[in-house]
Amino acid sequence: MNIKVKDHNLIIGGGILIFLLLITGVSFFYLPHSVTEINTKLKLSPPNFPYLLGTDNFGRDILSRLMKGSQTAFLVGIISVGIGSVAGVFLGAISGYFGGKTDEFIMRITDAMMAFPGILFALMFISVFGVGIQNTMVAIGIMSIPTFARITRSGFLREKELEYIKAARVRGASNFRIIYHHILPNVLSPIIVAATMSFSNAILAEAALSYLGLGVQAPNPSWGRMLSESQMYFMIAPWYTLAPGIMISLTVLALNMLGDFLRGYQER
Amino acid sequence: MENILEIKNLKKSFGNSNFFKSKKSKIAVDNISFEIKKGEIFGLVGESGCGKSTTGNLISKLLNIDEGEIIYKGKSIIGLKGKELKSMRKNIQMIFQDPYHSLNPKKNIGWILMEPLIIHDLYSKDERRKKILDMLEIAGFDESFLDKYPHELSGGQRQRVAILAALMCEPDFVIADEAVSALDVSVQAQILNFMKKLQNKMGLTYLFISHDLNVVYYMCDRIAVMKDGKIIEIDGAKNLYHNPKHPYTKSLLQAIPGKRT
C-alpha cells in the first residue's frame, strides 16, 4: 500500500476505529462495574472516581454500560452487513450476469425496497416479528440489500463485456466459475467501500430503533437506548446523554472516514 | 486434406428493439459459406463492420446464429448444449485482440494457465504442473512467470500468455480475432512467429481474422474478403494479393500504404 501523510482519512478514521475496537475487546474481559446492578443512592452522579463517566438514573455505571453497548453496536454492524452483503451481492451478481427477465425482476424488487424508508421498514418488520436485538439485526440487514445489489450489478454489467470473460467462456468455464472466480474478484473494491458505509448506517439505525424502544430491550445496554433513557435528565445530568451521543458520533465518523479513504484508494 | 470446418449459409442480424428508435435490424453476417482445411491458416479480412469478428464469435459460439450450419469435423455444432458443448470448447479456441483486457487482472499466470486443465479435467495433478512449464518454455518464459500478474507483463508477453491459455487444452482449431492488431510492429512480428511455431508443433488450424491485409497475406494460405456481411472473394493468398478479381479487393490492396506509388 502506498500511504501518504495526507491520507488523514485513514490515519484519523483508522485510529479512532482501533481505539473503539480496543474498548470493545476489553469489554469482553473486564468491565469496571456491573452493568445491571441498581444502586439508587448513587443515581445521576457526575463523573467521579470510581464511576469515571458518572451514573445513570438507576445508579448504574455509565462507562461500563457504554463499553457493553459497544459490543452490541459492532455485533449489529457485523451481522447486518453480513446479511445485506451476502444476499445483496448474490442478487446483484445473478441480476447483472444473466440480464433479461431475471435482471428486470430483481431490480424491480430492489426498487420497491429502496422506495420504502428504511426505518419504516424496520418498524414494520419488528412489529411483525417482535422486538429484540436479533430481529433488529435482520431488519437492518434487509434494508441494506438494495445498495449491495446495485453496486454488484453495475460491476457485473461492466466486467461482463470484457475480453477476459469472453476468453473464459470460450475455454469452457461454467457460469458459476465465471461469476465466482472471474468477475467477483474484480468488483470487490466498491463492495468493500459500500460495506464500510453500511456498517456505520447499521450502527445509526440500531441506535435509532433502540431509541424508539424497539431494538435492544431493557436492561441490556445499547447506545441508542441510553440516549433515549437519558433524554429527560439532560438538564440535570448532561454527561448521561453526552456519553452515548459522542460514542455514536465517533464511530460513525471513523467508519465514514475509512470509507472515504477506501474509495479514494481504489481509484488510484 | 479434409475439411476441419464448414460454414454454410450463415446468417446473423442484430435487432434494435429500442422503444424510441425502430431502426431496421442490422444484418451482420449475410448468408456466408466457406470451408477450412485441416492444417491450413485461413484468413478472413475486411474493414470494420464487415462481419468478420461476428463470424468468429458465431463459430466459437459466443453468439448464437440465426440461420445456417457450422460443421466441425463432420458434425454440426449448432445445437450443442451442456457436456457436448464443453467438449467442443476443448477443440475450438479463440485468441482476442486486446492484450490488456484478455487476462483476468486478479489472477496470476499460473492460475490462468491451470484453469483450462481444471475445467476439462485434463492430466493428473502432478502432470499439470509439468504441462504448464512445458508450455511456458515454448513461449520463452521461465518458472518465475507463474507467480506474476498480468499488470506486470508487457503487451506482447500478455498476448503470449493469452495464446498459451487458449492452447492448454490442445485444441485443433484456433480463431485469432485481430490477435496482433493492438501490438507494436516488433511485438507483432514476435507473436506472428510464435503462432507459426505453435502451428507446426501442435498441428493447429487457424482462422485468422484481421483488417490488415499485409499481415493476412503474410500469415495465411487462403484468404476470404468480407464486405457488408458477405464474402466477396476467396482465393489462395498469393493469387488474391497479386491478381485480385473483385473491384473491392483491388481497392483494398491499393489502399495499403507502400503498395501504392
Added chain:
Amino acid sequence: MTIEIKNLNIYFNEKTKLQAVNNLSFGVKKGEIMGLVGESGCGKSLTSLAIMRLLRKNASFSGEINFLGKNLLNLSAKEMASLRGREISMIFQEPLTALNPLHRVGKQIGETLKIHTSLSKKERKEKTLELMNEVNLKDLEDTYKKFPHELSGGQRQRIVIAMAIACEPQLIIADEPTTALDVSTQTQIIDLLKKLNNKKDHSLLFISHDLDLVGDLCHRIAIMYAGHIVEVIDKLKDAKHPYTKCLLDAIPNPLHKGKDLYSIPGRVPTLSERKNGCPFAPRCPMAKDKCHEILPELLEKKNGHLVRCLYV
C-alpha cells in the same frame, strides 16, 4: 524553421526523475510534413503534448521549443491558450472523443472561429461551410447540422481537420490521426492532408507507429526509440540505423511470405530500465562493447540524413 525543438527533456516523478524524452532536438520547416515514428513508449506523443504544453502536472521538462520567435516552454498559460487553435492546432487519434457529443458539428467548427477571430455569426457560418468543403465533405448544409455520432469515422476526422485548419495555423500536429480508421478511409485522409499541406504551406508534424504510412506521406521522417531520436531520413529505403532496419524487416510485406519475420529480441525498456550508452544496444544485432557505454551523437551523414550510431 517554423518550429525548432532544442534539447527537450521530459521527466516524470520529482523524486526518481525517470526520463521519458532525452535531449530531443529537431525542427520542422515551413511547408514541410515531418513524420515522428516509433513504437509505444518511445516518447513521440509526449513530445507533441510538450509542444502544446498539455503535459500532466507530474511531468517536468527542460530545453527549448522555439516557435515564431518565442520559447513555448516559457509562455504563460494565457499566452499559450491564445496560440492553441490559432497558430498551432492538433488532430487527435479518436475523433469521437475529440468532438463534443452534445453539440452539432458545424457549431463546433464555428467555436474555434469564435474564440480566435472576430467574425460575425453569419461570417462564421460561411467560413465553416467553406472549410467543410475544403475537407471534401458532401451535403454541406445537412452535415453542418449533424451530431458527431451521426457521422462515420472518416467524416468525423474531416470535421476535426476542418477545425484544425480554421485559423490558418503555422503548425499542425497530427497524433495518430488515422489509426482508428479503416484502410480505405485512411488513404482518403492522408490524401486530404497532402492536398491541404500543398495548398496552405503550413508545417505538419505527423506522429504515427506505422512506418509505411509515414513513408507515403512525409517529406522527412524522424524515428524515435526509448526517448531518443535515432535517425532522420527522407526516404525509408535509405534507412541505415539498425533499429529502423529491424522495424522495416519486422513489418510483413510480400517479400516475407514463407519466411519468419525478423523479430527484435527482448522488448522496449521501461523508464526505470533505461541505462547508459546507446538506448538500442541491449537489443541491437550489431552492438559492440562500446555501444553499451557511450551514447552516440545524432550526426549528419549525408544531406539531411542523421543517424545516431557509432558504427554506421
